Amino acid sequence: IGLTQPSVSNGLNKIRQHFNDPLFIRVGNEMIPTELAKEIFPLISEVIDKVESINNFSVNFDPLTSDQLFTIAMTDVSHLVLLPQLTNYLK
Numbered sequence: 001i002g003l004t005q006p007s008v009s010n011g012l013n014k015i016r017q018h019f020n021d022p023l024f025i026r027v028g029n030e031m032i033p034t035e036l037a038k039e040i041f042p043l044i045s046e047v048i049d050k051v052e053s054i055n056n057f058s059v060n061f062d063p064l065t066s067d068q069l070f071t072i073a074m075t076d077v078s079h080l081v082l083l084p085q086l087t088n089y090l091k
Contacts, residue, residue, distance in 0.1 A: 003011075016023055019040075024031040033041070074082065
């Protein structure tokens with residue numbers, strides 16, 4: 001899932017506190033989900049799927065055909081130093 005073990009533990013602890021439920025109970029060598037964990041799992045899976053689809057979404061931007069207006073702000077010093085180079089580059 002791309003997270004470190006401490007990050008997962010921290011997130012799990014926050015969810016446990018929020019719901020006032022352990023979410024998982026150790027039985028022998030296994031961790032068994034509580035009834036609440038089973039109940040919220042489909043909802044959490046749906047949220048994760050939606051976040052992943054947002055992360056995979058790409059916006060096609062072509063600067064050669066774009067008519068979008070950009071405003072560049074800079075300080076007086078950067079104006080003197082950078083603007084001539086930037087203007088030449090953009091030409």
